Amino acid sequence: MNRFSLPFALLGLIILGAVSCSKNTDTPSNADTGSTSPTGTYPNISTAFGTTINLNSLANYANQAKPNYIVKDNTGANPITNAKATLGRVLFYDKSLSINNSVSCSSCHKQQFAFGDTALVSSGVVGGLTGRHSMRLVNSRFGTEAKFFWDERAATLELQTTQPIQDHAEMGFSGQAGRGTLATLLTKLQGIGYYNELFKFVYGDITVTEARLQECLAQFIRSIQSFDSKYDAGRAQVNNDNQPFPNFSALENTGKILFLTPPNFDTQGNRISGGLGCNGCHNAPEFDIDPNTRNNGIIGNANAAGIDVTNTRAPSLRDLVNNAGVVNSPMMHTGALKTLQNVIGHYGNITIAPGNNNLDNRLRPNGVGQKLQLTANEVDAVVAFIKTLAGTNVYTDAKWGNPFK
Numbered sequence: 001m002n003r004f005s006l007p008f009a010l011l012g013l014i015i016l017g018a019v020s021c022s023k024n025t026d027t028p029s030n031a032d033t034g035s036t037s038p039t040g041t042y043p044n045i046s047t048a049f050g051t052t053i054n055l056n057s058l059a060n061y062a063n064q065a066k067p068n069y070i071v072k073d074n075t076g077a078n079p080i081t082n083a084k085a086t087l088g089r090v091l092f093y094d095k096s097l098s099i100n101n102s103v104s105c106s107s108c109h110k111q112q113f114a115f116g117d118t119a120l121v122s123s124g125v126v127g128g129l130t131g132r133h134s135m136r137l138v139n140s141r142f143g144t145e146a147k148f149f150w151d152e153r154a155a156t157l158e159l160q161t162t163q164p165i166q167d168h169a170e171m172g173f174s175g176q177a178g179r180g181t182l183a184t185l186l187t188k189l190q191g192i193g194y195y196n197e198l199f200k201f202v203y204g205d206i207t208v209t210e211a212r213l214q215e216c217l218a219q220f221i222r223s224i225q226s227f228d229s230k231y232d233a234g235r236a237q238v239n240n241d242n243q244p245f246p247n248f249s250a251l252e253n254t255g256k257i258l259f260l261t262p263p264n265f266d267t268q269g270n271r272i273s274g275g276l277g278c279n280g281c282h283n284a285p286e287f288d289i290d291p292n293t294r295n296n297g298i299i300g301n302a303n304a305a306g307i308d309v310t311n312t313r314a315p316s317l318r319d320l321v322n323n324a325g326v327v328n329s330p331m332m333h334t335g336a337l338k339t340l341q342n343v344i345g346h347y348g349n350i351t352i353a354p355g356n357n358n359l360d361n362r363l364r365p366n367g368v369g370q371k372l373q374l375t376a377n378e379v380d381a382v383v384a385f386i387k388t389l390a391g392t393n394v395y396t397d398a399k400w401g402n403p404f405k
Contacts (some may be wrong), residue, residue, distance in 0.1 A: 040055065044194040044197050045197050045198065048193075048194045048404070049403050053086065053089075053090065059082065059085075059398075059399035061080050061085035061086070061219070061220070061399065062081050062085070064223070064225060067232060067235065067236065070285060072144050073141060073142060075222060078218055080223050081219065083202045084202055084216045086202075087198045087201075087202050087220075088216035089220045090194070090403055091105075092217060093106045093402045095107075097171060097185065098124075098125050099125050099126075099173055099179055100126065102125055103125050103172075105217070108122035108170075109134060109137050111396075111401060113136070113322075114138045114328045114395070115137035115394075116135065116328050117134040118329050119335075120133055120303075120336075121133060121134075121302045121303050121335065124169045124170040128168065128170060129169060130169065130302075131301075131303065131304070132302050132311070133330060133331075133334060135149075135314075135315045136316070137224055138315070139224070139225055139318050139319075140315070140316075142286045142288060142316070143288030144283075145288060145313060147291075148160035149163075150312075150313050150333040151308075151313070157218045158214040158215060158217075158218045161213065165182065166181075166182050186210065186213075189208045190208045220400075223399075224400055226318050226319050226391035226393070227391065228392055229389050229390055230252075230388040230390075231285075233247050234246065234247045235285060241256065241260060241284050248388065251380065254377075254381040255380075255381035255383070255384045255385030256385045256388075258275040258278075258378055258385075259279055259284075259382055259385055259386075260278075261276075261277070262274055262279075262280060263275060263276060263370070265365040265370065268371075269364070269368035269369060271373050276374075276382060278347075278382070280362050281293045281296075281360070282317050287389060289313055289315075293312055293314075293360055295312060295356060295360060296311075296347075296359075297347075297350045297351070297352075297353070297356070297369070298311070298333065298334060298337075298346070299355070299356050300336060302334045307353070309357065309359075310358070317389055318390075319389065320386055320389065321386070321389075322390055340387075344374065344379050344382055344383065347363070347372065348372040348374045348379075349369070349371055350369035352364060352368070352369050
């Protein structure tokens with residue numbers, strides 16, 4: 001053997017080994033970056049969605065613009081990525097997530113109503129009904145409160161997302177009366193071709209788990225935002241909410257101050273000066289619910305007898321109405337109040353009902369229900385202000401729309 005043969009042979013092995021070790025044979029996940037890996041083909045996705053879902057050109061969920069005065073965020077350890085939010089969008093609209101393929105998340109949370117429902121209670125599977133009015137989902141991300149459901153029983157949005165799926169009346173994978181469990185659903189989804197391609201794209205494998213469903217659904221829901229309202233146009237022109245907004249009418253500016261300013265009460269709970277104090281629970285500029293808020297005096301059940309004093313959460317006040325001034329859905333957990341005037345009237349005269357041991361202290365000055373002594377002009381002004389919180393884009397943006405259409 002030539003004296004150079006062995007060293008060159010060893011060098012060749014080293015080079016081959018280096019090349020081999022540098023080659024990653026695993027399919028890259030797109031979850032962390034939100035970007036696509038090299039262009040691929042996805043025949044099952046193409047068949048199911050046409051060009052509506054394009055994994056080679058993802059919609060922008062992760063880097064949407066928001067005003068610099070919006071600072072609250074309950075995202076936690078699950079930041080939005082384009083890939084996972086795209087998968088979340090498909091899950092949100094897919095009726096396969098119900099026991100009989102008849103109901104999806106979007107059946108109760110409709111884009112044209114700010115992801116709420118016009119029904120008092122929403123329809124589930126096999127004649128089932130939700131126990132409470134379906135909460136609007138707009139701007140769910142932008143708040144201090146991390147808990148979800150009206151009664152805050154889910155510690156995070158992630159944990160909330162799969163509970164309706166397992167509710168016997170809502171989506172039906174309850175394990176009751178001969179029905180399958182969540183495990184049944186996971187197996188079902190793993191047998192669907194477009195989910196094989198989506199999960200492979202996002203996670204690098206086709207495995208469907210509850211944690212992955214929760215992660216993706218929560219990212220899609222948190223991506224739904226609305227910051228193109230008349231309020232936002234005005235807020236961008238001033239230093240703080242207390243200044244008059246140049247684009248507001250006199251009535252809207254009056255309503256804003258009434259909303260922001262706390263009331264002063266006498267010993268009998270009558271307002272003697274100040275505003276309505278709405279901002280104490282619904283904090284501008286996010287208009288999210290204060291995490292310390294307790295019951296608001298509405299203690300009925302939506303579709304059952306008895307009382308319910310556990311409801312302490314509320315959605316953002318943004319897009320209570322659409323940009324035509326029409327209420328998007330009935331309000332409160334019962335859906336009992338149909339107009340903004342009804343809502344303001346409720347807070348204008350709080351009655352402490354028997355059995356309501358959880359009424360928020362801000363509604364019971366000196367231990368009695370507040371009486372705001374509202375004038376007609378004050379009601380009109382606050383209604384006018386709340387209508388300025390309506391956006392436009394959230395109702396029509398295709399990235400939040402139904403991909404199955």
